[in-house]
Amino acid sequence: MSVLSAQNMTMRFGGLVAVQDVSLTVHAGEIFAVIGPNGAGKTTLFNAITGIYEPTAGVVRFSDKVVCVGCTPQTIVRMVATAIVAGVSSVVALNSQQLWSATIDANYQYLQPFPWWEAVGDFGRAITNLSLASGIVTALVGGLVGGAASLVLWWRSRRTPDLIARSGVARTFQNIRLFNELSLVQNVLVGMDHRMSAGFFSALLRLPTFFTERERFHAEALALLEFVGLADRAHFAAGSLPYGFRRRLEVARALAGKPKLILLDEPAAGMNPAEVVDLMALIRRVRDAGTTVVLIEHHMRLVMGVSDRILVLQYGKQIAEGTPAEIRGNPSCVEAYLGTENHG
Amino acid sequence: MRWRPGPITLILASAALVPLVDLALPESLRISEAVRGVFLYAILALGLNVVTGYAGLLNLGIAAFMAIGAYAFAILTCEIYPFQIGFWPALMLTIPIGALAGFLLGAPTLRLRGDYLAIVTLGFGEIVQDVLKNLDTITKGTQGINPLPGPSFGGEQWTSSNELGWYYLLFALLVIVVMAVRNLERSRLGRAWFSIRQDELASRSMGIRVERVKMLAFSTAAAIAALAGGISASVLSSTGEPSNYDFQVSMLALCIIIVGGIGGIAGVLLGALVMIGLNSIVLVKATAALAAMGIGGQGNVLLSPNNWKYLIFGLALVLAVRLKPDGLLPPRIERSIR
Numbered sequence: 001m002s003v004l005s006a007q008n009m010t011m012r013f014g015g016l017v018a019v020q021d022v023s024l025t026v027h028a029g030e031i032f033a034v035i036g037p038n039g040a041g042k043t044t045l046f047n048a049i050t051g052i053y054e055p056t057a058g059v060v061r062f063s064d065k066v067v068c069v070g071c072t073p074q075t076i077v078r079m080v081a082t083a084i085v086a087g088v089s090s091v092v093a094l095n096s097q098q099l100w101s102a103t104i105d106a107n108y109q110y111l112q113p114f115p116w117w118e119a120v121g122d123f124g125r126a127i128t129n130l131s132l133a134s135g136i137v138t139a140l141v142g143g144l145v146g147g148a149a150s151l152v153l154w155w156r157s158r159r160t161p162d163l164i165a166r167s168g169v170a171r172t173f174q175n176i177r178l179f180n181e182l183s184l185v186q187n188v189l190v191g192m193d194h195r196m197s198a199g200f201f202s203a204l205l206r207l208p209t210f211f212t213e214r215e216r217f218h219a220e221a222l223a224l225l226e227f228v229g230l231a232d233r234a235h236f237a238a239g240s241l242p243y244g245f246r247r248r249l250e251v252a253r254a255l256a257g258k259p260k261l262i263l264l265d266e267p268a269a270g271m272n273p274a275e276v277v278d279l280m281a282l283i284r285r286v287r288d289a290g291t292t293v294v295l296i297e298h299h300m301r302l303v304m305g306v307s308d309r310i311l312v313l314q315y316g317k318q319i320a321e322g323t324p325a326e327i328r329g330n331p332s333c334v335e336a337y338l339g340t341e342n343h344g
Numbered sequence: 345m346r347w348r349p350g351p352i353t354l355i356l357a358s359a360a361l362v363p364l365v366d367l368a369l370p371e372s373l374r375i376s377e378a379v380r381g382v383f384l385y386a387i388l389a390l391g392l393n394v395v396t397g398y399a400g401l402l403n404l405g406i407a408a409f410m411a412i413g414a415y416a417f418a419i420l421t422c423e424i425y426p427f428q429i430g431f432w433p434a435l436m437l438t439i440p441i442g443a444l445a446g447f448l449l450g451a452p453t454l455r456l457r458g459d460y461l462a463i464v465t466l467g468f469g470e471i472v473q474d475v476l477k478n479l480d481t482i483t484k485g486t487q488g489i490n491p492l493p494g495p496s497f498g499g500e501q502w503t504s505s506n507e508l509g510w511y512y513l514l515f516a517l518l519v520i521v522v523m524a525v526r527n528l529e530r531s532r533l534g535r536a537w538f539s540i541r542q543d544e545l546a547s548r549s550m551g552i553r554v555e556r557v558k559m560l561a562f563s564t565a566a567a568i569a570a571l572a573g574g575i576s577a578s579v580l581s582s583t584g585e586p587s588n589y590d591f592q593v594s595m596l597a598l599c600i601i602i603v604g605g606i607g608g609i610a611g612v613l614l615g616a617l618v619m620i621g622l623n624s625i626v627l628v629k630a631t632a633a634l635a636a637m638g639i640g641g642q643g644n645v646l647l648s649p650n651n652w653k654y655l656i657f658g659l660a661l662v663l664a665v666r667l668k669p670d671g672l673l674p675p676r677i678e679r680s681i682r
Contacts (some may be wrong), residue, residue: 097481104426105481114426147454157555165551177546179539189532190539194534194551200560203531204524210531242465257551 002064003028003261003292004049009058011041011048011316018044022058022315026261031293032284033303035327036313037336042296043174045313050157050171051161069165071157079150086146087139094138095130099198102126166194170254171263173295176246181238184230184249187238188221191256217248221256227289228252228282244275251282255291261288264295268302280306304328312336347373347589351610351673352526355617356519361384363511372632376511378624383514383574387521388593389600391568394525397607398534399561400541401454402462405469406569407598411476411589412445413438413570418489419482421578432496436576442570443563450562452553469594476586481648483586490582498577510579517575521568526609528564537561538607596620599657603664605671614673619660623653 011019019041026032034042048055050065059066069075092099103123107115127135157163165171170191179187196217202210225231228248233241238249247267254262258284267283268276276299283306287293297303303310304324312320312327314336320327327333349357359379366374379666380560392406420427420434429437453464474482485487494502495513502509530532539547548554576585596619604615630649645651 052545052549097479100482108426111423119426161545161549162551162553165549171549173546173549177543181541181542181544182535182538186535186538190535190552191550193532193536198532200528200533203533204527206527213532253550337535 002026003030003062004294005061005064006045006049007059007061009045009048009060010056011044011053012056018316019048019055019313022313022316022318024310024311024318024321026292026294027231028260028292029287029290030308031287031295031306033307033310034294034296034313035298035300035303035310039315040313040336041316042313042314043265045148045297046171046265049164050169050263051164052062053126054159062164062167062169065167067159067164067169069154069163071154075154079147079154080097083143083147086149087143090142091130091135091139095127095134097129099123099126110119140231162194165257165259168258169263170246170257170259170261171265172250172265173256174265174269175249178238178241178246178249178253180237182238182250183235184225184241185221185234187249187253188224188256189217191253192217192221194257214269224256225249225286227255229278244271244278247271247279248282251286255286261292261293261294262296264293266296266298268297268299271299276302349473352522352613355610355613356515356522360515361519363508373629375625375629377507378621378628380514380579381510381520382620384572384579385597385600385620386613387518387572387575388569389597389604389616390521390525391565391572392594392597393565393601393607393609393612394528394537394568395561395565397612398529398537399603400537401558401561402458402464403562403565404591404598405449405465405467406565407471407589407591407593408465408469408472409442409445409566409569410573410576410593411472411583411586412566413442413573414583414589415476415483415489415573416441416570416619416669417574417577418492418583421487421493422489422491424484424489431493431578433575435571437577438574439567439569442573443567445570446563446566447559450559454558454562466591469589469591473590474588476589486585486587488583488588489577489586492578492581492583494578494581504579504581510537514575514579517571521571521610522613525568529609533557533560541607568667596657600659601658601671603671605674606673607670608673609670611673611675615671618672619657622656622660624681627652628658 002025005024007023009019009022010017015279016340022041022045024032024034034045036042044053047053049060053203103119103126106122107119179190198207198210198213201207222231222234225234228251230241230245230248230252233245238246241249251262251264251267254264264283268279271279280302283293283295293308294302309321309323310327311318312330312333319336320330320333322330359382363376366376388406388410391409392403395401395403395406408462417434417438419425420429420437421431449465449468453461456464475546477485479485494504494506494510496502497509504510529537535613536547536552539550540554540557542553548557573589600615600619601612602615604613605611627649634647634649639647668674
């Protein structure tokens with residue numbers, strides 16, 4: 001079964017084609033590497049997969065499904081409801097003084113009981129007596145704006161990174177993006193957020209669900225920090241960690257959402273050889289725990305050491321795909337990295 | 345582990361004791377009436393702190409929500425309107441009304457980033473004032489709406505002479521708001537707020553629904569500000585004119601959270617004490633003392649410390665940013681672990 005498949009994906013920024021017609025399929029339980037020289041489009045590929053960019057062309061499927069908010073009946077209902085509310089409120093807002101005089105001022109005598117039913121009747125009469133422009137036209141314009149806004153909102157948030165993350169795809173970043181002012185545990189807990197269910201009022205009123213959930217996820221976050229070997233620093237600020245540990249914390253944070261697929265963007269960048277060995281072990285442990293791994297890496301020892309399959313990109317095009325042994329023997333890949341040997 | 349009172353508890357406990365201390369002081373040195381103003385601004389600033397401190401969305405129009413709360417409270421209680429639902433129901437209703445106003449402003453604008461959102465909120469603050477001024481059939485324009493009722497306990501309607509009662513009512517509201525904000529801060533939602541303040545893209549990529557979380561911050565802040573507006577209208581028995589809720593109020597609330605320590609409750613409380621306390625306690629007492637000595641008064645306006653207000657706000661802000669950029673009581677990182 002493929003955990004991730006991208007077909008004919010193209011990502012264009014104006015005249016620049018960053019990724020051109022790339023297709024890849026990652027199977028469950030694999031460690032899949034994407035390599036290529038700087039500027040080959042590897043990170044752009046990741047960003048397009050995780051919803052940060054909208055691919056110019058091509059389809060991305062996770063577990064054979066396209067993750068996207070479709071135009072469901074709910075979307076239509078929401079759009080219509082927004083349009084109606086916006087239309088009615090614009091009429092009321094535009095004519096508020098007139099309506100107020102007709103319903104409240106006309107019926108209320110100082111400190112006398114207020115005739116509610118008459119006021120409601122007057123309100124109905126006042127609103128039907130509005131002129132064409134301030135009644136129907138305003139309602140139509142307001143409704144149109146409201147409906148269009150709701151439509152645009154839906155269109156723009158069809159495929160957002162948070163939606164993709166919640167469908168079980170986690171990632172790390174090339175330039176580490178931790179929440180430096182939060183502690184390690186809290187960083188991991190942010191990654192778990194979409195698995196939690198306690199809402200606003202449960203937190204505000206400290207309902208029992210809040211406490212049970214907090215205990216459960218706290219324990220799990222500590223276990224996850226244990227897994228990446230950072231448990232002894234659990235309550236330190238993430239910003240205080242040395243570089244190599246930050247990478248691991250990012251992995252822990254990404255794993256916190258229990259993803260089926262994790263995308264690691266240059267996890268070994270800036271690491272010393274000993275840290276790279278640790279990282280390789282960690283990546284294998286992640287895979288053995290049941291998460292499929294896709295990684296971008298320049299560090300050849302790591303790539304050749306852990307990957308099951310490798311995709312090679314150059315200038316946004318895919319030039320080869322295969323096992324480490326195949327890639328090592330492929331002259332065009334060697335050329336992409338090292339240049340041609342000139343036997344002239 | 346032995347329980348040690350935190351800074352929030354200490355500040356609130358000393359605030360609770362102020363009227364008792366006042367009993368021992370001569371009339372001219374009593375401060376509890378001025379401390380009520382500190383409470384009001386503390387509530388407003390705690391609201392602003394949710395949106396600007398926690399979620400990192402600069403809101404320059406928080407006073408507009410205060411105005412909305414005040415006018416909602418007034419329209420629901422004042423006897424020139426038919427509703428007259430009484431103090432407590434009206435005060436409770438200011439919260440959802442404020443939240444709704446926050447939602448209405450937030451829904452179209454929260455996708456804006458940083459400075460743009462600040463400009464929108466700034467504009468909103470001005471628009472609300474203008475609307476309140478010009479919608480005079482409903483809001484009585486620049487007159488403001490009055491009289492407004494206070495609460496009644498045991499069938500006895502409070503008047504403004506019940507100073508001790510008002511003091512502790514405001515204190516109780518402040519304590520409730522502090523607890524509510526603290527509960528939110530130390531929760532999943534608070535964590536999400538902190539995370540989007542630090543790195544919006546990263547938290548989005550971790551599955552946080554950024555728009556929803558921002559909206560909750562915006563609405564919560566608006567609801568708290570509206571509560572502050574409702575209670576302040578009740579204390580004054582009038583909404584005052586719309587320009588009582590102008591940009592200066594928003595700015596003052598912002599100064600409070602910056603001087604006190606943005607993103608922390610204790611800091612906000614201390615900031616309110618420093619900024620408002622300076623203004624309505626120290627300067628007022630100093631003016632009175634100087635007047636008693638025969639200095640100041642009508643002659644030179646500069647000799648009356650009351651007029652130094654904005655000078656001192658500016659100075660406090662400059663000093664705070666220069667010397668204590670994280671505020672007097674910056675929030676601690678390990679704060680919300682448990």
